[in-house]
Amino acid sequence: MSTPRVLSPATPNVFALVDGNSFYCSCERVFNPSLNNQPVIVLSNNDGCAVSRSDEAKALGIKMGDPLHLIKDIVKRNRVRVYSSNYALYGDLSARMMSTLAQFTPEMEVYSIDEAFLSLDGFGNRDLSEYAREIRRVVRRDTGIPTAIGIGPTKVLAKVANRVAKKNNRNDGVLNLCDRATQEEVLHTLPVEDVWGIGARSAAKLNHVGVRTAKQLRDANLDEMQRLLTIVGRRIVLELRGESCLALEMIQEDRKQIVCSKSFGRPVYTLAELQEAVANYVTRACEKLRRQDGICHTMSVFIQTNRFKDGPQYYNSGMIKMDAGTSSTIRLSAAANRVLEQIFREGIEYKKAGVIFSDIRPSASVQFSLFDDQGQHSQDAKVMKVMDAINARMGRNTLKIGACGNTSPSEAPAWEMQAKMRTPCYTTRWADLLKVK
């Protein structure tokens, strides 16, 4: 991610933010139209919390992040349709949505799985709202995903516009905030915590000094806002004023950090089980690392108890640094095992573990110390290449390291997360292809 640069005020920018409505729920609906007009929620990993809610589910009072077990009455009473998350499906539909959007502008930033910023610079001779409505129509037609679109002279204002367009459902899911009069009207009624980049902590600080609406934030003293909210807050104020500080980032930069951590389906007590779980997490993280052709020089491993449970808590982590970076699953898994042996304590009910790769550099930058065996490193790379090729062709985990365990589907290990309500991978697995009778 490059540092945000200040654009010349001489070039008027126009940003459109396109955002998939209740994205995961909408993906489920694409392949199951009987879910239309029904309350639907999609759960986080391990079937824990509601992370996506259809409008009907929101209307029932289900909040973002509500734990399933605390809303089970609402779910039951209203026959809410509940799904485990199916990232293979969502990722695939996301890619379709992005390629559809790319037809509408030469400059686009894929911001998240369900959002993209489009540059509409130089489209000024068109009716931008009409153009946005056309984008919505085509995305809906070609992917089945409903969207909302906000337009503004800065990213922050485009975000504001998108939020209001979605909330009010006015103008057919489109709002153009390019003109000053509309900005005045919208910012006046928008709570400051609804501004992109203002979270709960910052909102509390702002309320404390009497800033409650987006408009008040926009008109506040710049230096005072910077003292309160650092340089980040200063940029937000400027963006609200229509001064673009955040540029479109069209190139997806390589990850600086790769994390793989998961809660266990059931409590885990033994070192052997932790090692098996972590070997699987290292495997995932290494796959991501090699996909960006990187090597990592620092790895952290952590294990912890259930933080929501009463009783003694335990958290421990260990870090290992490597002079010569590596992306070898075998090496990193062995290293993770050594860390686990050091941080493991007997007699504890573990609920979660994870690995964090950091200090990631391009593989071309690999530096060998005097004591490293260069031959071994190039041998590792060859083995990984073969493993990746086989798994790409035959499916994930066809070839894996022994430390990952050998589990039969009938007897899932305790550490394996729950996903009891997962829909088929309609678009990414031949066996799951939808059958039309």
Next chain:
DNA sequence: TCTGGGGTCCTAGGACCC
């Protein structure tokens, strides 16, 4: 019984060096 995961950026403060 059951409460997610994966990222980024910014800042303050310590370590270290000259």
Next chain:
DNA sequence: TCTGGGGTCCTAGGACCC
């Protein structure tokens, strides 16, 4: 008893996002 100051680098923690 007196006992500098400034610069850089690194890291942990905070805050935010989807």
